[in-house]
Amino acid sequence: MSKSYSMHPLGDAAVLVQLGDGITDAVHQRVVDFTQRVERNPFRGFIECVPSFTTLSIYYDPLTVQKPDDSSSTFDYVCSLLQERFKADEENGKQRSIQEVVDIPVCYGGDYGPDLEIVAEHNGITADEVIRLHSGQDYLVYVIGFAPGFPYIGGVPERIAAPRKQTPRPRIPAGSVGIAGTQTGIYPIETPGGWQIIGRTPLALFRPDRQPPTLLQCGQYIRFRPIDRRNMID
Amino acid sequence: MRLTVLKPGLLVTVQDLGRFGYGKYGVITSGAMDKESHRVANWLVGNPDEAAALEITWSGFSLRMEEDGWIAVTGGDLSPRIEDTPVPMWRPVYVRRDSVLTFQQVRFGCRAYLAVSGGLNVPKVMDSRSTYLRAGIGGWEGRPLHAGDRLSTYPSRLSNRSVDRSTITGAFYAPRWFALPGKIPATGQEVTVRAMPGRQYEDFDEVSRHGFFHQPFRIRPESDRMGYRLKGPDLRLTKAKEYVSEAVALGTIQVPADGQPIILMADRQTLGGYPKIAQIASVDIPLVAQLQPGGTLRFREITLREAERLRDERERELAIVREMIKRKIEGVVP
Numbered sequence: 001m002s003k004s005y006s007m008h009p010l011g012d013a014a015v016l017v018q019l020g021d022g023i024t025d026a027v028h029q030r031v032v033d034f035t036q037r038v039e040r041n042p043f044r045g046f047i048e049c050v051p052s053f054t055t056l057s058i059y060y061d062p063l064t065v066q067k068p069d070d071s072s073s074t075f076d077y078v079c080s081l082l083q084e085r086f087k088a089d090e091e092n093g094k095q096r097s098i099q100e101v102v103d104i105p106v107c108y109g110g111d112y113g114p115d116l117e118i119v120a121e122h123n124g125i126t127a128d129e130v131i132r133l134h135s136g137q138d139y140l141v142y143v144i145g146f147a148p149g150f151p152y153i154g155g156v157p158e159r160i161a162a163p164r165k166q167t168p169r170p171r172i173p174a175g176s177v178g179i180a181g182t183q184t185g186i187y188p189i190e191t192p193g194g195w196q197i198i199g200r201t202p203l204a205l206f207r208p209d210r211q212p213p214t215l216l217q218c219g220q221y222i223r224f225r226p227i228d229r230r231n232m233i234d
Numbered sequence: 235m236r237l238t239v240l241k242p243g244l245l246v247t248v249q250d251l252g253r254f255g256y257g258k259y260g261v262i263t264s265g266a267m268d269k270e271s272h273r274v275a276n277w278l279v280g281n282p283d284e285a286a287a288l289e290i291t292w293s294g295f296s297l298r299m300e301e302d303g304w305i306a307v308t309g310g311d312l313s314p315r316i317e318d319t320p321v322p323m324w325r326p327v328y329v330r331r332d333s334v335l336t337f338q339q340v341r342f343g344c345r346a347y348l349a350v351s352g353g354l355n356v357p358k359v360m361d362s363r364s365t366y367l368r369a370g371i372g373g374w375e376g377r378p379l380h381a382g383d384r385l386s387t388y389p390s391r392l393s394n395r396s397v398d399r400s401t402i403t404g405a406f407y408a409p410r411w412f413a414l415p416g417k418i419p420a421t422g423q424e425v426t427v428r429a430m431p432g433r434q435y436e437d438f439d440e441v442s443r444h445g446f447f448h449q450p451f452r453i454r455p456e457s458d459r460m461g462y463r464l465k466g467p468d469l470r471l472t473k474a475k476e477y478v479s480e481a482v483a484l485g486t487i488q489v490p491a492d493g494q495p496i497i498l499m500a501d502r503q504t505l506g507g508y509p510k511i512a513q514i515a516s517v518d519i520p521l522v523a524q525l526q527p528g529g530t531l532r533f534r535e536i537t538l539r540e541a542e543r544l545r546d547e548r549e550r551e552l553a554i555v556r557e558m559i560k561r562k563i564e565g566v567v568p
Contacts, residue, residue, distance in 0.1 A: 008433055011483040011513040012541040016433065023478060035258075050257040050481040050504055057481035059257070062516075062542065063549055074542050144260045145479065145505035148369055152479075188260075189369050208359050208371045214259040 005034075005086065007079045014059045015078055017086075023053045023154060028142055031056050032219045034086060043081045051218050052143050053152075058082065101138050102220055104186070104201050105227040106177050108134075112200035112232070119162045119179055119196050130198065133157045135224040139184065141216050149188035149206040149214030153222070156182045168194035175200045177224070188214070199224075202232050235303035235350050235390065239383040243295030243337065245459075248354055248373035248385075249500075250286045253362035257504045263484070264364035264372065267459060267500045267523035268345055270416050270552070271309035275349035277559045278306035278326045278413060280391040285353025286363035286373070290346040295379075296336040299329050304351035304392050310343025310418055310524050316405040325412035326392075326563065333405060343418040343524035352387035367459075367501065392563060411562060413555050417521050424450060424530045427518045430538055432487060432510035434477070442469040442493075446511055447535045451495070455527040460501040462522065464531075468493040469511060479507040485514030485522070497522060515541035517548045 010016040019034060020027030031051045038049050038058055045065030050057045062074045108131045109116040120127045134156070141151040161182045169192060172178070176187045178195030187193060188205035205215045216222065239246075249272065252265025266272035266289055276285045293312055299305075307314045307323045314321040316333045323346075329335070337346060356363050356374055365373025374383060419425045435443065445467035454463040469489045482488065486498045488508035495511060499522075514522060515536060525531060536544075 009430070009513075009538050010433070010481065011430070011485055012516050012538060012545055014481070014483050016481065021478075048255045048257050052480045052505055053478045055478075055480040057483075059254075059483070062545060073539055075538055143479070143505065144258060146260060146503060148256075148259060148261045150260050191368065206369065208369070212259060213256060213261065213360055218258060 005030075007082065009075050010057055012075070013062055014057055015075065015082060017056045017058070017082070018054065019056060020054045023142065025140060027054050028140065028219070035218075037085045037088075038082065041085055043078070045078075052145070099221060102216060102222045104177075104203060104222050104224050105231065106135070106199040106201050106224045107227050107229055107232045108177075108199035110229065112229075113177070113198040115162075115165075115178075115196035116198045119160060119198055122162045123159055125159060130160050131226050133160045134179075134184065134198065135226050138221045138223050141218055141220045141222060144214060144216065144218050146185075147188055147191055147206075148208075149216060151185055151205075151216045151222070153184050154182060156184045158182065162196045164194040165196065168192050169197075172197060173200065175202065175205070177201060186216075199226075200232070235305075235352060235387045236300035237350065237385045237387075238298045238300060239379045239381055239385070240296040240298055240334065241294055241336075242378065242380050243290060244292040246288055246290050246295050246379045247365040247367070248286050248356055248363060248379075249289045249365060250284050250363045252500070253360055253364055253366065253372070256360050257481070260504055261360060261369075262366065262501055262503060264362070264366050265500050266347065266364075268309050268343075268347070268416070268520040270520040271345075271524075272347045272349075273552070274324065274413050274416065274555065274559075275306045275308040275347040276353070277556050278308070278324070278563070279304045279349050279351035280563050281349055281351065281353045285349065285388075286356055287347050287349040287354065288379075290337055290348060292344055293337055293340050296334060299331060299333045299335065300384075302328070302330050303387075303390060304328055305335075306349045307346055308349075308413075308416070309346040311341040312337040312343075312346045313339040313341055314346065319405050321406065322408045322412065324415045325408055328407040330406065340421070340526070342420050344526045345524060350387045351390035351392045355386045355388050409562070413559055416524075418524050419521065419526075419529065421526060422529070424532065425521060425525065426532050426534050427522055428515040428536045428541065428544070429485075429487065429512040429518075429533045430515065430536060430541055432512045434509035435511055437471050437475065437509055438489075438511055439470050439472045442467070442471075442511075445469070446495075447533050450530045450532050453525055453527050453529050453531070454494075457527055458501070459499055460503075461499055462497040462525070464495045464497065466494070469495060471509065475509075477507055477509055479505045482506040482510070483513065485516060485519050486510050487512040487514065499523065515544060517541065517544040
């Protein structure tokens with residue numbers, strides 16, 4: 001794996017670090033590793049890190065960053081601060097530590113998953129097979145985005161992949177579990193959306209009064225577990 | 235001070251400077267669109283930068299002051315009035331109990347900021363008082379203000395005693411001095427916004443790159459706090475390509491498949507999957523925040539270094555404005 005990275009301005013108050021090209025577990029691990037390096041050792045003026053699939057963006061407050069002299073570029077100076085943090089070898093934290101897998105109970109089909117039959121039909125399998133395949137493996141949460149606590153999860157088996165809906169629904173209830181291509185995801189809040197909805201979880205993915213405010217975080221693994229309708233009430 | 239909303243207007247929300255540190259959870263920044271006007275409004279009534287104030291979009295909003303106290307209105311000129319008397323902007327104004335403040339008509343810009351001495355008393359959610367409309371949290375019950383909402387403030391740092399009430403002859407009292415107003419574009423005025431080439435600038439064909447920096451764009455009516463949708467020359471990639479989603483920033487200009495750019499503003503999502511043709515210099519964001527739908531703008535190319543220098547200069551100017559306001563209000567506002 002290449003140890004190189006490149007840094008680019010994202011406006012005059014953020015640096016974007018490119019850590020790889022494809023959406024792979026290895027690149028993801030680098031993103032997580034680099035994020036932690038900055039967060040554990042923040043510089044003066046650091047605001048926050050936003051990791052994505054192949055990049056990490058670091059936001060800073062240009063007024064608080066203490067440049068060595070007035071004539072130098074704030075961006076260049078922040079890049080030099082980041083370089084120091086990225087210098088040490090990448091070995092630590094590289095392997096997947098033995099992590100718990102977050103259990104996501106899902107009630108599939110019916111009112112909760114109006115598109116379950118569509119996904120089954122599209123792939124020429126039964127609804128039960130869709131459920132079995134969807135809940136039959138661990139998934140890596142690559143990124144949290146789109147909505148607060150919304151996990152981008154790839155690696156859905158091709159046999160249950162399904163295209164987005166032609167016309168997005170104006171309202172998808174919170175907790176809805178959907179499929180789009182080979183991605184699956186969970187809607188944390190009610191929003192419009194075009195994914196095929198196959199079920200719903202009773203868990204709250206976004207809980208603004210808690211720390212962290214989302215059930216799932218970038219880098220975690222999750223597994224869906226089928227539950228009965230009556231378990232949805234509580 | 236206590237306030238009661240009489241008419242909700244188009245969109246009035248409680249905002250501070252934004253919610254930071256939660257982007258990795260998919261939580262957007264929110265916050266005032268025109269932060270410069272928001273900050274000056276707070277300074278004028280003795281509030282810290284991060285105090286919550288009202289962002290009033292367009293017209294139709296009115297509220298009643300339930301106590302005497304200091305307020306300040308900055309930003310776009312939406313014809314603020316108390317009892318038919320225009321309320322001067324960009325200065326502290328001492329209002330009396332039962333005064334009704336209205337914002338009836340848009341004259342310049344499109345967003346006004348109303349700061350009340352003490353700052354609006356709403357709970358912090360994830361370290362911020364800004365309204366996050368889509369998630370329904372923060373600000374006032376996570377939503378725009380409605381008629382009948384009753385807001386209050388924290389204790390004011392400015393004394394009411396410094397005003398001799400017998401000298402208030404009209405509806406309110408305002409000193410003669412005022413802070414230098416921000417740049418608010420007049421209706422119909424074409425503005426020039428400085429921008430740097432974005433990360434995927436080179437992926438656009440030559441005609442598009444040239445057009446972007448040399449032709450005018452119109453702001454489409456479906457623009458909002460999330461983004462300004464523009465109408466202008468078609469912007470095309472040299473060859474179609476799928477981009478991996480990555481973080482965006484305030485003022486990022488991205489181009490969806492229809493070739494018409496979107497300027498990402500305060501309520502932007504944390505990540506975007508469209509190519510970024512340019513990035514607006516942060517010094518010009520307040521100007522963009524005051525552009526009206528239907529207004530026109532042009533982009534002028536500058537370097538990152540120039541953008542940094544312009545921002546540092548503007549901050550030095552603002553520091554002077556702040557210091558002068560501080561001296562004035564410490565020496566008893568009148």
